[in-house]
Amino acid sequence: MNTDRLLHGTFTGADEFCDELFAYLTAVGQSQYDETVTQLEHARQTAALAEADGYDQAAQVAALLHDIGHLLLDEHDAHHNFLAEDLHHEIVGARYLTRWFGPDIGTPVALHVKAKRYLVATDPAYANSLSVASTRSLRVQGGPMTGREVDAFLCLPHADLAIALRRWDDNAKRAGVAVPELDHWRPAVCRLVNEASAVV
Numbered sequence: 001m002n003t004d005r006l007l008h009g010t011f012t013g014a015d016e017f018c019d020e021l022f023a024y025l026t027a028v029g030q031s032q033y034d035e036t037v038t039q040l041e042h043a044r045q046t047a048a049l050a051e052a053d054g055y056d057q058a059a060q061v062a063a064l065l066h067d068i069g070h071l072l073l074d075e076h077d078a079h080h081n082f083l084a085e086d087l088h089h090e091i092v093g094a095r096y097l098t099r100w101f102g103p104d105i106g107t108p109v110a111l112h113v114k115a116k117r118y119l120v121a122t123d124p125a126y127a128n129s130l131s132v133a134s135t136r137s138l139r140v141q142g143g144p145m146t147g148r149e150v151d152a153f154l155c156l157p158h159a160d161l162a163i164a165l166r167r168w169d170d171n172a173k174r175a176g177v178a179v180p181e182l183d184h185w186r187p188a189v190c191r192l193v194n195e196a197s198a199v200v
Contacts, residue, residue, distance in 0.1 A: 003028075003072055007096065014193040017100065022186060028071045034133050036175045039071060040182065045172035048179035050164070057188035059161055062105045063168055064185050066112055069093030102196040104158070111162035112169060113141050118153050119166060121145040131173060
């Protein structure tokens, strides 16, 4: 699947963009996130948790696409150094998503790694619950926040949603969980792209 087209292609409208995005997610998302789930399964589980918690469609789409930076960077479990170095997938993904959806989706995605650092610093039970992969990646992402970093983080726009997204993210790595198919979120994705383009 052509990452370059997704990043730099010109699309005639939201429907064509959605076609390309969903085809890309379906194809590239088959790579393994970890030993338990594929990247697409992880994305769907994360979005389903947002929906189950009663969050709106914008939050669900942010959850669905929160790790698109991993896909754009070709980061996956088959690479021996996956999660061993920090390529800032959250920033890569957020920049891309902000372009198409605006900051209400891009910003919580940008903050979901910082949210892990926040939760590790403020919630001992959360820190003890991290998977091996999340613990490994935490080390290269800066470790727990300092007290000053915690205060600054909580002042950022969408910090609360980023914290919720982080918790969904960490609980979305379960084999065999029944969740909606990817197309369940297609209407929301297309609507939000249309709304963002209308604002521009």
